[in-house]
Amino acid sequence: MKTYDVIALGELLIDFTMNGENERGNSMFEACPGGAPCNVLAMLNKLGRKTSFLGKVGKDAFGIQLRKTLETAGIDTSKLYEDREVHTTLAFVHTLPDGDREFSFYRNPGADMMLVEEEVTEEYIRQARVIHFGTISMTHDGVRNATKKAVELAKKNGLLITFDPNLRPPLWESLESAKEQMEYGFSQCDVLKISDNELQFASGKEDYDEGICILQEKYKIPLIFLTLGKEGSRAYYKGMCVEEKGYNVQAVDTTGAGDTFCGSVIHAVLKYGLETLTEEKLREILAFANSAGALVTTKKGALCSMPKQEEIMELMKKEKRI
Numbered sequence: 001m002k003t004y005d006v007i008a009l010g011e012l013l014i015d016f017t018m019n020g021e022n023e024r025g026n027s028m029f030e031a032c033p034g035g036a037p038c039n040v041l042a043m044l045n046k047l048g049r050k051t052s053f054l055g056k057v058g059k060d061a062f063g064i065q066l067r068k069t070l071e072t073a074g075i076d077t078s079k080l081y082e083d084r085e086v087h088t089t090l091a092f093v094h095t096l097p098d099g100d101r102e103f104s105f106y107r108n109p110g111a112d113m114m115l116v117e118e119e120v121t122e123e124y125i126r127q128a129r130v131i132h133f134g135t136i137s138m139t140h141d142g143v144r145n146a147t148k149k150a151v152e153l154a155k156k157n158g159l160l161i162t163f164d165p166n167l168r169p170p171l172w173e174s175l176e177s178a179k180e181q182m183e184y185g186f187s188q189c190d191v192l193k194i195s196d197n198e199l200q201f202a203s204g205k206e207d208y209d210e211g212i213c214i215l216q217e218k219y220k221i222p223l224i225f226l227t228l229g230k231e232g233s234r235a236y237y238k239g240m241c242v243e244e245k246g247y248n249v250q251a252v253d254t255t256g257a258g259d260t261f262c263g264s265v266i267h268a269v270l271k272y273g274l275e276t277l278t279e280e281k282l283r284e285i286l287a288f289a290n291s292a293g294a295l296v297t298t299k300k301g302a303l304c305s306m307p308k309q310e311e312i313m314e315l316m317k318k319e320k321r322i
Contacts, residue, residue: 005049006052009115009132011055015033033065053070055081058111059082062090088111089112090105090110093255115142120149128154135165138181167182190223190274191225194226229246244287253302256305295307
């Protein structure tokens with residue numbers, strides 16, 4: 001028996017999201033707990049999974065807030081370390097007129113970068129069925145080595161490995177370095193969740209099918225999920241390409257939509273396994289994950305705004321997806 005369904009490692013931070021203006025015309029920001037790995041875990045917890053987070057925050061007020069938030073969400077924090085010298089990472093999220101987002105990070109350094117190899121143990125990693133990671137924990141040498149150690153231990157102990165590049169260009173010294181670490185993730189994972197713009201960046205192809213074909217041929221990834229924003233998503237598996245359209249909701253904050261989708265598909269892979277997925281099952285998985293991803297955009301923040309399974313099913317019924 002495993003203690004956890006999923007361990008995720010990487011960044012845990014505060015997302016400051018725009019929340020209107022005051023009477024003097026100054027922008028106001030809401031301090032929302034965030035970070036892609038924990039967003040994924042929060043969704044998994046909503047779906048009844050047991051999860052744990054491996055990472056580091058500062059020994060400061062934001063670090064205390066984040067630990068409490070994870071505990072409230074039901075995420076194990078026994079491997080959430082505190083750094084006495086470096087503050088918790090902060091990100092300011094600006095929403096552009098076209099609905100896209102622009103990130104300003106306060107991370108030079110940030111506590112999430114301070115995780116080291118010695119804090120990653122085999123005893124801990126082998127307690128899980130799945131390990132999930134992205135590239136933000138690979139921007140600098142120390143935390144990159146810790147991430148790679150965790151992935152190596154996961155492979156050694158037969159864990160399923162899931163990967164979401166979560167590309168954030170401002171955090172990298174160069175886009176060439178970002179691409180190199182994305183390629184490492186591609187080479188290690190069993191399940192890949194990737195966005196449309198990340199796929200185009202990694203493959204050099206505008207056409208999605210061509211880009212996926214390049215990744216499949218080079219890295220032999222068994223299952224790939226491609227997210228297309230409000231247009232929906234696709235799954236690529238054993239020669240199949242299955243597509244499901246998105247949902248019509250009134251979005252107020254798209255932060256965490258991809259992470260919510262990712263948590264939903266990891267839940268489904270744990271439920272159905274990776275060997276015998278059918279077109280019908282893939283459509284079901286995509287419809288559910290699209291619904292979850294759409295619903296989280298109707299609220300501010302992400303980690304504390306994950307939808308319940310009943311809400312997800314209600315939206316699916318409303319749009320006659322089930």
